[in-house]
Amino acid sequence: KTPLKQAATSHSVLTEIQPDCQPLTTPTKPKEGLPAEPWTPTSNLKMLISAASPEIRSREQRRELLNNTSEVLQAKHCLQEHLLGEEYEKSHPSRKEKSLGLLCHKFLARYPDYPSSADSSYISLDEVAEELKVERRRIYDIVNVLESLHMVSRLAKNRYAWHGRHNLPKTLQALKKVGENNKYTQQIQLIKKREYEHEFDLNGDRKEGILKPSASNKDSEMSFVELPGMEFRAASVNSRKDKSLRVMSQKFVMLFLVSTPQIVSLDVAAKILIGEEQLEDLDKSKFKTKIRRLYDIANVLSSLQLIKKVHLTEERGRKPAFKWTGPEVLPNTQDTKLETSSTTCSQAVSEYIPSKEQCSKNLFPSRGKQSFTRHPSLIKLVKTIENDRRKVQSAPTSPVKRSESTDQNLSAFPSEMAQVPAIAKHQLEGQSKKEKENKMQLSRPALESHLPLPEVVPRPEPSGSAAPCQQAALTQPLGVCPSGHPSVSPVILPHPHPGVSYAIYLQPSQAHTMTTYSPSVMLQPLPCANVTGIKSVNSKVLNPITTEEGDNQIATDDPTKSLTAKERPPATAETSPQRCLKRSQALQEISSIKRCRRDVESLDTHLPFFPSGYLIPLTQCSHGSKAGFSDKEKAEVCPVQHTAYSSPITGVIPVTGSELKAVNIPAFHITPLNIMLSPTSIAAAPVLGNSCLNSSNTSSAQIPSSSVLNFTLQHIGLIPAGVQVPANPFLQHMPASSQAENITHSSEKMSVQEEKVRKNRLQLADNFLFSPQPLVPKEAQEPQTVTEHFFRTPGGPNTEPPLPARSDGTAATAPATLYIPQRKLEVSED
DNA sequence: TGATCCCGCCAACGT
DNA sequence: ACGTTGGCGGGATCA
Numbered sequence: 135k136t137p138l139k140q141a142a143t144s145h146s147v148l149t150e151i152q153p154d155c156q157p158l159t160t161p162t163k164p165k166e167g168l169p170a171e172p173w174t175p176t177s178n179l180k181m182l183i184s185a186a187s188p189e190i191r192s193r194e195q196r197r198e199l200l201n202n203t204s205e206v207l208q209a210k211h212c213l214q215e216h217l218l219g220e221e222y223e224k225s226h227p228s229r230k231e232k233s234l235g236l237l238c239h240k241f242l243a244r245y246p247d248y249p250s251s252a253d254s255s256y257i258s259l260d261e262v263a264e265e266l267k268v269e270r271r272r273i274y275d276i277v278n279v280l281e282s283l284h285m286v287s288r289l290a291k292n293r294y295a296w297h298g299r300h301n302l303p304k305t306l307q308a309l310k311k312v313g314e315n316n317k318y319t320q321q322i323q324l325i326k327k328r329e330y331e332h333e334f335d336l337n338g339d340r341k342e343g344i345l346k347p348s349a350s351n352k353d354s355e356m357s358f359v360e361l362p363g364m365e366f367r368a369a370s371v372n373s374r375k376d377k378s379l380r381v382m383s384q385k386f387v388m389l390f391l392v393s394t395p396q397i398v399s400l401d402v403a404a405k406i407l408i409g410e411e412q413l414e415d416l417d418k419s420k421f422k423t424k425i426r427r428l429y430d431i432a433n434v435l436s437s438l439q440l441i442k443k444v445h446l447t448e449e450r451g452r453k454p455a456f457k458w459t460g461p462e463v464l465p466n467t468q469d470t471k472l473e474t475s476s477t478t479c480s481q482a483v484s485e486y487i488p489s490k491e492q493c494s495k496n497l498f499p500s501r502g503k504q505s506f507t508r509h510p511s512l513i514k515l516v517k518t519i520e521n522d523r524r525k526v527q528s529a530p531t532s533p534v535k536r537s538e539s540t541d542q543n544l545s546a547f548p549s550e551m552a553q554v555p556a557i558a559k560h561q562l563e564g565q566s567k568k569e570k571e572n573k574m575q576l577s578r579p580a581l582e583s584h585l586p587l588p589e590v591v592p593r594p595e596p597s598g599s600a601a602p603c604q605q606a607a608l609t610q611p612l613g614v615c616p617s618g619h620p621s622v623s624p625v626i627l628p629h630p631h632p633g634v635s636y637a638i639y640l641q642p643s644q645a646h647t648m649t650t651y652s653p654s655v656m657l658q659p660l661p662c663a664n665v666t667g668i669k670s671v672n673s674k675v676l677n678p679i680t681t682e683e684g685d686n687q688i689a690t691d692d693p694t695k696s697l698t699a700k701e702r703p704p705a706t707a708e709t710s711p712q713r714c715l716k717r718s719q720a721l722q723e724i725s726s727i728k729r730c731r732r733d734v735e736s737l738d739t740h741l742p743f744f745p746s747g748y749l750i751p752l753t754q755c756s757h758g759s760k761a762g763f764s765d766k767e768k769a770e771v772c773p774v775q776h777t778a779y780s781s782p783i784t785g786v787i788p789v790t791g792s793e794l795k796a797v798n799i800p801a802f803h804i805t806p807l808n809i810m811l812s813p814t815s816i817a818a819a820p821v822l823g824n825s826c827l828n829s830s831n832t833s834s835a836q837i838p839s840s841s842v843l844n845f846t847l848q849h850i851g852l853i854p855a856g857v858q859v860p861a862n863p864f865l866q867h868m869p870a871s872s873q874a875e876n877i878t879h880s881s882e883k884m885s886v887q888e889e890k891v892r893k894n895r896l897q898l899a900d901n902f903l904f905s906p907q908p909l910v911p912k913e914a915q916e917p918q919t920v921t922e923h924f925f926r927t928p929g930g931p932n933t934e935p936p937l938p939a940r941s942d943g944t945a946a947t948a949p950a951t952l953y954i955p956q957r958k959l960e961v962s963e964d
Numbered sequence: 965t966g967a968t969c970c971c972g973c974c975a976a977c978g979t
Numbered sequence: 980a981c982g983t984t985g986g987c988g989g990g991a992t993c994a
Binding site: 970971975976977979 | 983
Binding site for chain 2: 233
């Protein structure tokens with residue numbers, strides 16, 4: 135009865151591992167519409183299979199599965215089923231394969247990141263949709279987001295022009311500016327605060343009217359931000375309310391650009407984007423829809439490697455969030471000019487275009503709904519202008535469509551290359567996972583030797599640093615690949631091995647830089663392993679690392695250099711116990727927090743490249759190159775970052791606070807040196823003051839090599855001791871001595887085992903972080919990493935029991951200890 | 965379960 | 980009218 139599924143069509147889409155499979159070619163979805171019949175054995179089989187093995191498992195597993203299935207089914211012809219099953223698998227593209235993210239990758243692979251000015255290519259939606267084998271509707275989702283970034287612009291009906299990333303810097307700048315003008319930062323804080331209140335105010339809490347003043351509302355509504363040069367046509371062409379995706383996408387990006395940790399959780403974003411942040415308004419459905427849209431946007435942004443998914447763990451549980459991994463947006467140098475025109479009009483860029491136009495576009499509708507963009511008449515005018523312009527613009531360059539997706543010249547474009555990995559990841563995934571697991575089993579040393587992992591996928595190694603990142607980035611979004619860390623883990627050994635540990639610490643920086651993003655990169659472990667073997671603390675050890683890491687290495691080599699003298703001193707001072715404030719004081723400390731901010735800011739000024747060193751993710755360094763940083767610059771920048779990441783200390787401080795920071799709550803007080811929080815205070819103010827942290831972080835960043843050295847030493851010694859994690863999140867204290875923890879974790883970051891442990895302990899750890907050492911910006915570290923580090927005892931993966939809470943009651947007193955009430959921890963996804 | 969998010973109906977627009 | 984865009988949210992998947 136059931137028409138058999140056209141499994142026949144199976145384009146070996148999923149062929150489990152086709153290394154060569156064209157990443158780009160997506161398995162077309164067999165349009166056959168056969169609804170599988172539930173009863174059919176095949177259908178059942180299909181279901182089972184899908185359920186059982188959505189992803190990639192070894193064939194054996196598959197077979198088993200099939201067999202099982204067949205058994206259940208009563209055996210029809212086992213063999214046949216076998217076949218069918220396989221076919222199904224192949225033909226039945228798992229949902230992931232149809233994901234927007236993957237689709238977007240394919241889409242992006244067709245065009246150069248940086249098309250020569252001359253060869254702007256054109257995009258035909260129909261064509262693309264056909265080639266990618268997806269409904270056009272899906273393409274719209276992608277294009278709309280790209281439009282928001284001015285990576286494409288609509289020319290006409292079905293036609294778009296491809297601009298690549300050339301405009302990205304400007305766009306981001308503009309968006310950042312707008313975001314600032316909109317006070318998004320404040321809005322975020324407000325929302326977080328509210329959330330916080332809600333969470334904690336279990337008892338009759340008075341809804342704080344405090345927050346009421348939402349100056350923000352108006353801000354939330356603003357129309358599409360356009361760039362001067364080109365693309366303002368986009369909005370105009372289709373005057374359709376640019377309500378969502380486009381604008382939403384821009385706003386979403388703005389949130390990243392204005393928030394310090396550059397991490398934005400979906401719910402917060404949704405609330406802000408909804409504009410009505412009125413509490414009551416919590417229109418469930420609306421909120422839900424918003425979230426859905428955000429996922430769509432996030433997927434393409436992820437494909438663009440602008441963001442990366444992470445998870446924030448808080449008391450509640452974990453919530454989805456995204457971390458900006460795109461280029462750091464330079465403080466716009468030229469912004470002053472237009473700003474004056476109108477606060478709302480944030481056309482950072484602007485001079486090129488008549489300001490009026492920009493302004494019109496950027497108007498903020500007073501209240502939500504009827505956001506008017508431009509006056510109709512104006513629109514028409516604009517259109518005509520646009521048309522003219524279009525003609526002019528389009529004419530000049532012959533469109534270069536490098537469509538043939540299949541043959542994307544990888545060599546030519548890194549990004550394209552990246553694509554491959556993404557796809558490959560799929561294949562790899564299965565393997566890598568297994569391998570990893572196996573490795574876990576193995577003794578560390580063995581692992582190291584073992585290094586050459588098949589995983590190391592085809593990764594082209596463009597000398598450029600950027601390339602690696604891209605690859606990595608690509609893979610991640612898909613989610614198919616395990617997070618980079620895990621893969622890395624094998625390389626970096628958590629265990630006590632002294633030698634290993636050293637390696638680790640260095641590695642992290644690197645790992646972050648590249649590994650994080652791509653599993654393939656992570657695999658590079660070999661070099662790392664070697665390094666490890668060396669055991670030298672010196673960053674130079676890292677040299678062995680692949681060329682790709684060159685930049686990073688440089689950075690690593692002498693972190694101190696990059697650091698400014700000013701920075702360091704503060705750190706030292708901070709460390710002093712004196713800094714510890716009592717909770718009561720802490721509560722009062724808002725002002726102090728502010729000061730911290732100022733300090734930070736001042737520091738920023740000193741550091742041209744990295745205003746807040748910790749804030750800037752390593753990844754960005756790589757991106758930076760693209761963005762236009764000179765290598766030199768990158769080198770400089772990177773070091774700092776690396777330092778932050780790599781330093782054990784840094785590792786120790788998992789404070790993810792990124793979000794937390796946003797909300798500054800007086801409750802706890804963080805001194806640069808130590809942060810003490812009383813449980814109560816915590817409860818009161820779960821949020822961390824970022825500013826403070828930042829300052830501390832900054833200082834920590836400098837912690838240079840010397841600290842590292844100490845760290846290493848300690849680590850060694852400590853390892854045996856084993857650090858325990860505090861059982862009680864709130865009350866736990868870490869003895870100063872516990873420093874070891876920091877250390878250990880850093881090395882271990884990546885291990886898979888840790889992951890397990892992490893899960894177990896995550897909760898606890900999440901709540902509090904503390905480290906004897908100077909704080910490190912949590913952002914610097916990968917979310918997961920942080921968590922893991924924290925918890926990991928040197929001894930090994932999950933073995934360590936939670937630290938006995940310092941029964942000593944040091945909590946309040948321990949000067950050395952740093953308490954960070956962490957509401958939220960970041961955990962990277964896998 | 966909750967987090968994700970594919971899918972495609974169908975309305976708003978354009979032509 | 981018909982084709983293009985794309986808001987929207989049900990409900991399937993995934994984790």
